[in-house]
Amino acid sequence: MHRVRALTNRFDVSAEDIAQMYRYRWKVELFFKFMKQQLRLKKLYSTKxxxxxxxxxxxxxxxxxxxxxxxxxxxxxxxxxxxTLLRAYLRKPMEALLAVLHRPKERTSRGRRKKGRTAADSPQALEAAAHPVQVSELQLNEA
Incomplete structure (x- = not known):
């Protein structure tokens, strides 16, 4: 527990309620900080x-x-x-954004491979095949 002292002129409110008000206020401050930093809200576009x-x-x-x-x-x-995607699709229909979000990947990475060599031919696979393991020797840790 973190102790904080706060001065107030609200004698009708309990200390727990004041602490809760500050927690809510802090969340509002974090929201505006996020809007300024991540959503690039630097200024209000109108005074109305x-x-x-x-x-x-x-x-x-x-x-x-x-x-x-x-x-x-x-x-x-x-x-x-x-x-960036949200900004790009801000003035487009929601269906267009959802289509982009849920489209399948264009390609999957299989890592860098040498020409003419498959995963089974890799040095690690060949070394593992040279040292067979019996199932009775394996220990499985279930989380």
């Missing part, structure tokens, strides 16, 4: 109240999409690639 709310809502949607990606609900790509 509705435009400011629209910009915050759009950034909130982008933030939630990135968080869904981080939790494993989107294809594997790094955060920067995902945000």
């Amino acid at each position: 109240e509705q435009a400011v709310w629209n910009q915050i809502y759009l950034n909130l949607i982008a933030y939630l999409l990135v968080e869904l990606w981080r939790q494993g609900h989107a294809p594997t790509m790094d955060r920067g690639e995902f945000i």
Whole structure:
């Protein structure tokens, strides 16, 4: 537990409630930091109240999409690639973005191989074949 002292003029609120308010405030601060750094929200594009709310809502949607990606609900790509993709498809139909996200990989990497050599011909495979292992000697650790 981390102890913190806070000064307040709210005598009607308990210390636990004040601590909870600061936790919520910190989450809001982290959200705006994320918007500025990751979503490149450097300035508000309008001073009209509705435009400011629209910009915050759009950034909130982008933030939630990135968080869904981080939790494993989107294809594997790094955060920067995902945000770039979101920017590119911002004014396109959602179906177009989903099609890009769920398309199969164009190629799969099998690593670098020497010409004329298969995986079974590799030095590691040949060495392993020279030292056969009996099944009774294997120990499997199940996690």
